Amino acid sequence: MRRLLLIATILVPFGTALVYPQGPAKPTKGYPAVNAIFKANCVGCHQGAGAAGKFDVTTYAKVMVGSKKGKMVVPGKPTKSPLMDYLKGTKKPAMPMGAKPLKSADLKIISDWITAGAKNK
Ligand code: HEC
Numbered sequence: 326m327r328r329l330l331l332i333a334t335i336l337v338p339f340g341t342a343l344v345y346p347q348g349p350a351k352p353t354k355g356y357p358a359v360n361a362i363f364k365a366n367c368v369g370c371h372q373g374a375g376a377a378g379k380f381d382v383t384t385y386a387k388v389m390v391g392s393k394k395g396k397m398v399v400p401g402k403p404t405k406s407p408l409m410d411y412l413k414g415t416k417k418p419a420m421p422m423g424a425k426p427l428k429s430a431d432l433k434i435i436s437d438w439i440t441a442g443a444k445n446k
Pocket residue numbers: 362363366367368369370371377378379380392393394395397407408411418420421422423424427
């Protein structure tokens with residue numbers, strides 16, 4: 326019996342690790358994934374009253390409002406969305422400012438989200 330208990334104590338956490346290799350799944354598409362990219366790369370400069378360019382990326386509604394220059398996201402049209410131009414560096418200053426460009430996988434997540442209508446989901 327004691328030996329069984331011992332085996333159980335060793336195997337149970339191990340089993341959990343097998344079921345959840347990296348903890349809860351990270352969102353890979355839609356606004357949740359876009360929001361995670363913004364959180365990791367942009368909120369340092371783009372949040373609250375002092376948000377750079379008055380572009381606040383902390384909520385869906387604020388992202389859709391855009392910046393002091395107007396809308397940054399045009400639903401359904403990534404090529405007409407200034408956001409993509411800044412991220413690709415075809416509009417300056419390239420974003421994220423002072424850092425390496427986003428990975429192409431992240432650019433695709435954002436572009437796919439816009440193509441799908443830039444919805445809050
Ligand atoms: C180190 C600070 C910093 C980081 C990090 C940063 N930005 Fe910016 N961002 C700025 C500044 C400064 C401006 C220019 C504001 C201006 O010209 O008035 C700007 C401008 C922009 C604009 C254009 C707004 C406009 O009206 O011209 C967009 C879009 C933008 N950033 C998106 C992002 C995104 C998306 C990220 C993350 C991938 C990001 N930025 C990361 C500082 C930053």
